[in-house]
Amino acid sequence: MKDLRHVRPYGDTWNDGMMQLSFSLPIPFGEEAKETARQYVAKLGLIEPQVVHGVDLGEEMSFFIVYAKATHTIDFTSITVPKIETPVMDFYEINRFIKERIGRKVVVVGACTGTDAHTVGIDAIMNMKGYAGEYGLERYPEIEAYNMGSQVSNEALIRRAMEVRADALLVSQVVTQKDVHIPNLTELVDMLEAQGIRERMIVICGGPRLNHELALELGYDAGFGAGTLAPDVASFIVHEMDKRTQEK
Amino acid sequence: MKDLRHVRPYGDTWNDGMMQLSFSLPIPFGEEAKETARQYVAKLGLIEPQVVHGVDLGEEMSFFIVYAKATHTIDFTSITVPKIETPVMDFYEINRFIKERIGRKVVVVGACTGTDAHTVGIDAIMNMKGYAGEYGLERYPEIEAYNMGSQVSNEALIRRAMEVRADALLVSQVVTQKDVHIPNLTELVDMLEAQGIRERMIVICGGPRLNHELALELGYDAGFGAGTLAPDVASFIVHEMDKRTQEK
């Protein structure tokens, strides 16, 4: 009954394909508008679209809620997601790892860059008191952590990184409206490369709309999304540093 | 800026195509599942899909909420919807119309048929006290209305219609799960035709998932959906009767 190579949405009957959609169309409300919504959903390849709700938004705009059945199938068995493979250690293990395998303090500089002023995310990773019961990097005896706060320019971040000889940069980006984070993240890597120092440090980004895959695409070593905790990041940094030393 | 021939969903920027979707997939929850959801939405031809929420439903099922941008456009100006064209009159006008142009009482038989036991809809149209401030057909001095209630078989309905020489049949169908209403509605028309009496009466259906277009397809003279009031139906009946008399 279950065929993971041909997966389709499920409502209450195998392969019924049931999906819920909602959207506005810039057309005046009425029977024609509802019919337009119905046909529009059909254009997406969904069958039996039912417009269960429609409302006049004013300004010749209309909103619809539609249920319909998708017919496409997807092969779940062929989906792969790039993931951070290094194991996550805890506070004690990380500090021990640093002592034993790196032999000096690890220097980390973090910031929320560009015009972005959302500090809660980077603070969650870095601040003493931490987040969700996990201490932040500032609390790690073997880590020297510098949290530059928010609205930090890429220049300032790099300057600081050079000053303190950072092993890792942590960049937070929370505002993603109109993809404003992409040029900002790209710029940092470009600047590091232009200055020939990209390889000197591990460069990591994070934020609620970021993930490892996107981070790799943008030229970062790793990316972390919603719900990240300090040990996730620290574990990656120290393993990666260790690996790079081995490789040399 | 507004081009009604190339309409696309609208979120906060013209033609951004923004749509919200939600659905379950019969796959175990995790990063791969989220990626599957993302790619599935892409298969529908939507771009920049963002899986904003995912949850493990248990039993190797996962639920997702996705925002994405549609690229298809639809021509609003070419959409036409079959509609009841006869004007809607009020209680007084309808009774006057019957007196003046039909010259005898109009006989209407209504029922909620098959296994369907939802009487509220047909009652709203027929009962004395009516619905949403509008009297039902039983209150109309020029209409003789028989409400057979619910779970009425098509046989019983036709029998009664012949007994009272009905001018119009009103069929309500509320349960539409697995399209159970379609065979039931079709059967009635088939039976009327088999008995050669289809043309003797106006046959109308109604219910929350019905509309005029579907009713016509099923061989009915008219169909009424959510929010119908007695005058809507009565106006159609009397105009149609009048038209048919004229045509003869």
Add this chain to the structure above:
Amino acid sequence: MANKLGLDQAKIDRARKLAGQIADDVMGSIADKTTVAMERTVLRLFGLDGVNEEGIPLPNVLVDAVVKKGKLERGISAWVLNAMLQTGMGIQEIGELVAAGELELTQLPLASDKEIRDRGAKEAQRALDRVRQSREARNERLLSLGEGSKPYVYVIVATGNIYEDVIQAKAAARQGADIIAVIRTTGQSLLDYVPYGATTEGFGGTYATQANFRIMRAALDEVGEEVGRYIRLCNYASGLCMPEMAAMGAMERLDVMLNDALYGILFRDINMQRTLIDQHFSRMINAYAGIIINTGEDNYLTTADAVAAAHTVLASQLINEQLAKHSGLPDEQMGLGHAFEMNPAIEDGFLWEWAQAEMAREIFPNAPLKYMPPTKHMTGDIFLGHVQDALFNLIGVATGQGIQLLGMMTEAIHTPLLHDRQLAIESARYIFNNARHLQDEVQFKQDGRMVKRARQVLDEATETMAGIVQKGLFHALSEGVFADVKRTWEGGKGRHGVVQRAPEYYNPIEEELVRRLSLGTAKEAVVE
């Protein structure tokens, strides 16, 4: 239980007394009758199961055979017990022979009354011991697994296919449901037999069959172990097979059953006499099986208005309560129904609803009230619907309801999809937890709008019942006192299945139930 509404206990007592009179009156007019369903129930409890070649259940085959001979007024028991005595065979063998046309129950020589009664008593013991075991098994599981906190989260599954239902039900349990109700396919309540076997084709619900009960019970036991919480199973007794359903539920360890004294009459146009006899017997079974019954007052508000008809809900709850007491149901098993069906467009509807829900709580302090969600005023606007359900959940926890039947945002569209339930449960859990002790903190202004509203409803209900006492319930029903629906004594479906008991009528199950429920001695019977 606090008295936040300042309801006058003397008034509540008076209302309850009126309801008691109405119930007594009903009991008087049904005591001398039985029904085909009641007799089939006895056969099922004796152990008869299966269908004949045409798919007709054997209990129907046997009872119909005796009816055809015009001999059901003695009850079915004497006939089958006699056959067992005469042939030395078990009930199932006898049933199969009858079905095959190889045995005529009424043609056999008759054993002595004493022999029949002795055998009858033994069969009844065995039957009810099985029910007791099932009850004990529930209690053991409840002890070892524990259960969710109140209000219990109650959700429905209704795919039409028992195997899909199982997936949906197990997922719901994992998501946090405490009670799973398998909704019945449209029209089943009007079938004068119980369908047989595992089924996969229903509309708007799944056939209630003993096999389906068993499949779901096993699934919920399994998932209950995994989630570490006993998951209750609910199905419907109501309909033309009310006591049979109750018996099946008792045997398969259902925990909750829809079982209203008036629902069938009002909403399925089932004959009054038939329903009232069937409800009494079925409720004795439920009482003994430790099954919580759910009454259907919520349905009144799907046809009538929640403000205008609020007092009919209360009156019906009181009558249901008094009738249930006649069947030996303790308060703790009385899931009296009411519903959040306020029109969302009215000003202060939330206040009226809160007052009414609190009123129900205070008048029935020990009953696990079943609180039903908005349905009538739900629309295709699933987002607004989710909020209507949220307010319902808030009142549920704020008034200490026992069983919260979760509303689904897709109420106006389809029976619940897998994730509709998940969204409903997460919202209910959020609200229950976030407002956990709201009930302890909030009080109402004396002589304010809410307090007045509750008092008014109680007064109106009392008045209505005073009227019913005068006319008798049957007459009142014919005048449309409940849900704007009018029914007559002789009208409705299933009338033909009502049979006058002969003086020698014998029903060992009934007798044993009366004994075990101590119904003979005290009216206010308590389960042993």
Add this chain to the structure above:
Amino acid sequence: MANKLGLDQAKIDRARKLAGQIADDVMGSIADKTTVAMERTVLRLFGLDGVNEEGIPLPNVLVDAVVKKGKLERGISAWVLNAMLQTGMGIQEIGELVAAGELELTQLPLASDKEIRDRGAKEAQRALDRVRQSREARNERLLSLGEGSKPYVYVIVATGNIYEDVIQAKAAARQGADIIAVIRTTGQSLLDYVPYGATTEGFGGTYATQANFRIMRAALDEVGEEVGRYIRLCNYASGLCMPEMAAMGAMERLDVMLNDALYGILFRDINMQRTLIDQHFSRMINAYAGIIINTGEDNYLTTADAVAAAHTVLASQLINEQLAKHSGLPDEQMGLGHAFEMNPAIEDGFLWEWAQAEMAREIFPNAPLKYMPPTKHMTGDIFLGHVQDALFNLIGVATGQGIQLLGMMTEAIHTPLLHDRQLAIESARYIFNNARHLQDEVQFKQDGRMVKRARQVLDEATETMAGIVQKGLFHALSEGVFADVKRTWEGGKGRHGVVQRAPEYYNPIEEELVRRLSLGTAKEAVVE
């Protein structure tokens, strides 16, 4: 206003007195200073507008020119008034000449003090008469059109493009919004000038410019006429241009402005002195313009916890109130902020929140409190989010909040889409109407959980303020008393824009405002 929480009035008075001491202290340390923004504001009110060839606003060009000469300690007024007297030209012409490098303000011969002051008084009259007209125009419209009932439905638009904003805003008004706030693009608050002209490119918001104010004001007036309700317009004063924004808002008839005494310090790292001077002047303008200010205590709870930091919100509200009184703001224009930011996972969070919101209501009985929705704990689960917002709306109406900033189910995802707002408004209207008089009916158990919670928050706030009184606000800020953020007297952005006033400092607008707001004579000033 009822005292449901049994708060001790003497304790409230004591807390307010402490806040008063803190405010007096602040006033003492800023009285002898001005800022570049304050001086630019005077120019704007005199009528200067436009930008130079490089797009730099003329008010900046003029003030910077005088700064460069080191002569701003006299105030900009004397210099431009003198120029007007010497050249016979108007302010705009003078501004353009300076921009073109054709005029040096500080190089002109100086008219007598009397002449300058006479001209200054005239210009100030004209400027403030314009503001008064704008205020009167609002009052007339409110009289003729009427307005929504409280809580006012407040929604944001934030497309980044003023023309898209207009579509969204007009649609929102039709859907039932009472107040439209145009959110500002990220980073604007750190610009030390006000961008110019109609703009179409912002991130997470739209540039606040005078042209954009005007475009939106016209759109809302238009739709207001159509829907028969005055639609209020809101924008932000906060930032390095706080008083300039207030002046623009006053001239373009904005109705509400974000204008907090501490927000810039804490959340934008703007220098303390700069912010405190700017807030005082900007609030005098808002006071006179009849603009409701909104304070930003809600922000504290986006970094700190809503339970642990509840008292900091109250302390800050009291300080904001006392500082606002120094600027002549009456209670009716004090939209003090607070927020529903309880972690949804905590048991009884709804109780704590209800208690805190009621507490704010009772301590500030006449203020149109601005209640902010859940934001921090919103997730991509839009369905649960819609329910979180529903509980917020219920508390809003149950505690009589003045301004309800509607939450959006998509809070964690994007700035609101067209229909996000519609869904939020329909839900809020449903709840406001359905629970309209809940506030009148519900009381809390004395010495119960909720009552104790409110008392505790008041005690903690009092303690915190007693500490601040001892150390002084500036020192307390450097210790991170609010929002866990630490700031210093000399640190932060815009410090260089703070200028010590010379003895001969002259600011006719300030003088006239003090007169018209009767601030000179009484501390507790009332608008004439």
